[in-house]
Amino acid sequence: MKRYVLKRLGQALLAVIGAATIVFFIIRLSGDPARLMLPPEASEDQVTALRQSLGFDRPVWMQYIDYLKNLVTGDLGNSLYYKDSALKMVLERMPATIDLAVFAIIIAVAVGLLVGILSAYYKNSIIDYLLNGWIFLTQSLPVFWIGIVLILIFAVNLHWLPTSGNRGLESIILPALTLAAYPIAPIARTMRASLIEVMEQGYMVTSQAQGFSKRRRIFKRGLKNALLPVVTVISLEFGVMIAGAVVTETIFSWPGVGQLIIQAVSNRDFPLVQASILVVSILYITLTLVTDLIYHRIDPRIKVR
């Protein structure tokens, strides 16, 4: 077990360095931010002077070596626009993103499991088809559209909830619903498929022969065994949410990491982009690692190698 954990940690570290490297080079492909930071009237001399003072006139590989050196000491640099520690800015925004993600994943899991179980229970009946149709619809609707429609209904027409921002609990409801819309489908579908598969297993057939009711069989035995693949899906979807619900955060002006990343990318605020991606990838990778380890707990059949 210990060797396994160490091996996985090593892989995780490599993945983080890989992500950091890819981001470093990709954002530099379309030029540097010197021109964007100055008003259009600024002269080329001014642009050159700013570029020099920011150090973007040096060869990219030299910048990369500096970046790695600083990374080792935990120094991710200052945001070019905010002049503030990039890491600090990302960490300040993280709680809002996590709030939103937790809220949304709870909604998605609750609805997704319910739908999955119901449609497995009523397999191939009209209920199954209706539920499937509904989740298919929520998954295919653009997040953007769902967000705007929710705002129009619950804020502009009914005046029940605020349109945007982050003040108080009521402002989290609409963005969380919007963000939850997509992952409901994969959770429900995995739940349904897995439950149906489990129900056809020998021990379930046996329990049917023993005279247990269908409901009892599903809830007492089936569910527990069917949950395993669902846990993976949930953790992956949660990871995606943590990585910044870019669209949702923008629609609802939710002050999380997603909005920060969007802004940083369009400003070419290199240190801020790098810090955001690094933090997010560390979180994501940690999450998958934890899921793997939980897996062993839930299902002792999975061998640790």
Add this chain to the structure above:
Amino acid sequence: MLKKSRFFMSLTLLAALTAGCSTVSKEPAATGESTPGTAAEQNLDITIGRAFDVSGLDPGFLTENAQVVDNIFDTLVKRDENEKLIPGLATSWKQVDDLTWEFKLREGVSFTNGEPFNAEAVKYSLDRVIDPASNAPTASYVSTIDKVEAIDDYTVHVITKKPDPLIPTRFNRYPTEVVPPKYAEEVGQEEFAQKPIGTGPYKFVSWDKGSNVVLEANADYWNGAPEVKKVTFRSIPEASTRVSALLNGEVDIVTGVSPEDRSKIESSSNARLSTVERAGNTVYVGFKTDVKPFNDPKVRQALNYAIDVDTIVDKVLQGAAVRTNSLIGPKDFGYAGEPEGYNYDPEKAKQLLAEAGYPDGFSITLDTVSWYIKNTDVAQVIAEQLKAVGVTVKVNNVESSVYRTLVPAGKQSDMYVLGWSSTNTLDADAAIYAILRSGESYSTYHNADVDAKLDEARSSTDENKRTELYKEIQDEVIKDAPRIFLYQENQYYGVSDSLNWDGRVDTSIQVSTITAKTQ
């Protein structure tokens, strides 16, 4: 840790929700159900929704517009509601000689931390911006200034490198806003940008990054305490959400209303649309005039005749812009009315193309970008209309940050869409110099005569002379057609029915001028 406790609160609420009792607590304050009209006059508290959060609050080192800091700081010169220059922290100004301007300063003004406002403060504020080592982003706004001298406590001399007629105008813009030297030195540039102190009508209260900036009225303001006691600038990046927030009563003013959302505001019962005609960019299709086929004025004129601008403005933009042949906006210095240009005449266009040696037209790429109202649609219509005279156009949409580096480097296609605005000085110089003077980064036009006149107008301090020069430049440019003349965009704001306020051409939001509507 406030954030953490919120997180647990969310869990509790969720537990409540899943338990089936939908007891969503409704705090009226948070949904902002301030019924229009009942806002207590003595304690007016408003919220302004903008697309962006600020990235810093030091006026000398801004990378975005100054809508927020303009309320914390003062300039020596201000503008009234007709954009006329009026005294601000300076009571008067005059030109002493070709290179020297004298400003007499207002006495008895202090910064909100008690520091006195005087000539030293003006000198200090400017020195840090014009110092090349400081790399101030907006140094170009004051690049003609050589140095600032404090003659006595309340007299300042501004010495320019070359004669500059725009010095009073420049002292209306944010890089010249006056900061308290002692405080600024004490806390350093970075902290000053987080906790600014000025002489302005509002005092800084808080800045929640990514969300909002809160200011409160400066009761001792030299020009009288403002009626609005507290103002919150909220960032709401998505335009339609911004309008929804206005309609829901969460914000009182929104900027950057998109033309599609105009009707939503107009038909609402608690807000109105504030239209500022011709406050935005003057949009045109530029030609690289030293490249074939655009090196022939006949081709450029032909393309002007081929475009039906009225239809574009009416049908594509739904009236969100005004057709114009003027290079200069109506509120700019140098505006000489609306000149005659090219009227839609495809036959004439074909004839001119034939005369230029292109009877069968040619093929070309048109670069465009999403910055301007419905620009992709406009570019498609232009392509269609040019096709009718035999010119085949491929529209190339360029990503916006790429376009911002491509164009000043001169690497765009030979035909490209660009818009230019003069908000920085409201002067013809800002409206045209950078896009017409050969050698300037955004100019793809080469005309020695126009160049000479642009340079002369830039350094002449004789207003009549300048007006005359700009008129000559305009006439010549229209004839020479280095661009397809299109239109100037309007700007739209949404305003709560309970407030008296309207948008301005200079895009500032002077909160101290906002008042409650008496019913």
